Amino acid sequence: MKKSREDDVTAAPEAACPRGTTESLADLGLRGDISSLGSDSEINGFVDGDQKIDKYGFVGGAQYTGELQHEVPPEVLRQRESKWLDMLNSWDKWMAKKHKKVKLRCQKGIPPSLRGRAWQYLSGSKVKMEQNHGKFDEMDGSAGDPTWLDVIERDLHRQFPFHEMFIARGGHGQQDLYRVLKAYTIYRPEEGYCQAQAPIAAVLLMHMPAEQAFWCLVQICEKYLPGYYSAGLEAIQLDGEIFFALLRKVSPVAHKHLNKYKIDPILYMTEWFMCAFSRTLPWVSVLRIWDMFFCEGVKVIFRVGLILLKYTLGSSDKLKKCQGQYETMEKLRSIDPRYMQESFLVREIIELPITEREVEKEHLIQLKKWKDTHGDLQYQPPPRLHSAKAINEAEPHSHKALVQMPSIVVHSPPVSPSSDSSSNSKKKKGKKNAKEQKKEKKKTVKVEPIANGCAPDETKRILKDEQRVIQPADIAEELNQSLLKKDSQLQQSEQSLSSEGTEQDTYL
Numbered sequence: 001m002k003k004s005r006e007d008d009v010t011a012a013p014e015a016a017c018p019r020g021t022t023e024s025l026a027d028l029g030l031r032g033d034i035s036s037l038g039s040d041s042e043i044n045g046f047v048d049g050d051q052k053i054d055k056y057g058f059v060g061g062a063q064y065t066g067e068l069q070h071e072v073p074p075e076v077l078r079q080r081e082s083k084w085l086d087m088l089n090s091w092d093k094w095m096a097k098k099h100k101k102v103k104l105r106c107q108k109g110i111p112p113s114l115r116g117r118a119w120q121y122l123s124g125s126k127v128k129m130e131q132n133h134g135k136f137d138e139m140d141g142s143a144g145d146p147t148w149l150d151v152i153e154r155d156l157h158r159q160f161p162f163h164e165m166f167i168a169r170g171g172h173g174q175q176d177l178y179r180v181l182k183a184y185t186i187y188r189p190e191e192g193y194c195q196a197q198a199p200i201a202a203v204l205l206m207h208m209p210a211e212q213a214f215w216c217l218v219q220i221c222e223k224y225l226p227g228y229y230s231a232g233l234e235a236i237q238l239d240g241e242i243f244f245a246l247l248r249k250v251s252p253v254a255h256k257h258l259n260k261y262k263i264d265p266i267l268y269m270t271e272w273f274m275c276a277f278s279r280t281l282p283w284v285s286v287l288r289i290w291d292m293f294f295c296e297g298v299k300v301i302f303r304v305g306l307i308l309l310k311y312t313l314g315s316s317d318k319l320k321k322c323q324g325q326y327e328t329m330e331k332l333r334s335i336d337p338r339y340m341q342e343s344f345l346v347r348e349i350i351e352l353p354i355t356e357r358e359v360e361k362e363h364l365i366q367l368k369k370w371k372d373t374h375g376d377l378q379y380q381p382p383p384r385l386h387s388a389k390a391i392n393e394a395e396p397h398s399h400k401a402l403v404q405m406p407s408i409v410v411h412s413p414p415v416s417p418s419s420d421s422s423s424n425s426k427k428k429k430g431k432k433n434a435k436e437q438k439k440e441k442k443k444t445v446k447v448e449p450i451a452n453g454c455a456p457d458e459t460k461r462i463l464k465d466e467q468r469v470i471q472p473a474d475i476a477e478e479l480n481q482s483l484l485k486k487d488s489q490l491q492q493s494e495q496s497l498s499s500e501g502t503e504q505d506t507y508l
Helices: 002-008 074-089 091-097 099-108 112-123 125-131 135-140 146-158 172-187 197-205 210-224 234-250 252-260 270-274 283-296 299-313 325-333 342-351 356-374 388-394 417-443 456-469 473-484 489-499
Strands: none
Touching (some): 091 388, 099 283, 099 388, 112 125, 146 172, 146 197, 197 210, 234 252, 234 270, 234 356, 252 299, 270 299, 283 299, 299 342, 299 356
């Protein structure tokens, strides 16, 4: 059973020298001096002066993007980040009252800095993880089924071998991928492991840590694509019939051609759907499609497949070179890059009128036909949820489950008792010095000497005003007593001023 599930998924055969190693990349001229290598990409010889890592972490292969021609301006990106942060901090309110706005912003593209967090909120995996606190660590420490673990280990090097996370055999990316896939076989032992889960988990690991990626994978397998990775692959075959029925509405020419040469949907759409186009499209297009997929559900995957068939086989001119099953399959394996371009594809997805209601309606029709020809499904998957809004409503949660916790926590070093007591004594001394300085300032009084010939009443008035503003009461009384002496008025005032060692003389 396990062997047949591997054969059901279209995958490149394993070569004598596995991809993602220095041996297999020697022919590409990408090897460098590996004597001083450190990162996963460096360990496998991807250090070369001419070879650059693109902004998504790819050093080559079909997903390598190089220099992007149409990037979002930085000021626009900052505005979108601010809007997304506002949404994520009030997620329940936005999902309940402004879901259409969330959908529109997903169609525009989630900012790269927030994509991982947004996927967790959209899929409900953030809530799932908080509700199962410590579960992943428990499964991570378990031994697991050796049969599944052997199959997983053999598949690790096939997942995005040109991405810096997964280049090195036994590198950080492959270790986390192994942990996530192993944990799923323990979490769902009746399903085990399916080869198509590996690229899904790898994409998630590019955007979030292992524990978050695991719960996001769980949500994809249980809510978005239920039954896709179970034994027998009945769910994907059933969706293939739904897809073919919808193709008749979208492109009758393509539908007629595929039907004429008896090309079953399972031959070309299995990898598309089970891997969510992660192994088919340019990477920029993959990310934009996943943004919409997490928000709007599986109908986005249906729309992408229908668009590719419509523009590849949808006219008589395009079918001239496809006179047979082999030629048609080759055409579908090498789709024109224009139809996979991000801007073209996203616009067509938004405009294509295939709704979740149509998908569900066709699902009931095809399920009845399946039962008539094959009998009941051997595996009964849970009902499919078609949007982030439906998932949010189906799984009640508290606001605490959506609070963002820091991934890295820095603890301050412990303080010894001796240093603590010394610091306290220093603080006390500092307080005493501050109090003494305040007292000295109060004692220091600025008094202007009285000019000769001033009337006693005028002098008293001036002194009273000075006393109100800056003089303490004891200094004012001393000055008033000195004024009563008529013969030595100025001398006594000067003596009183000079009697305090801390006071300063001022001159008119």
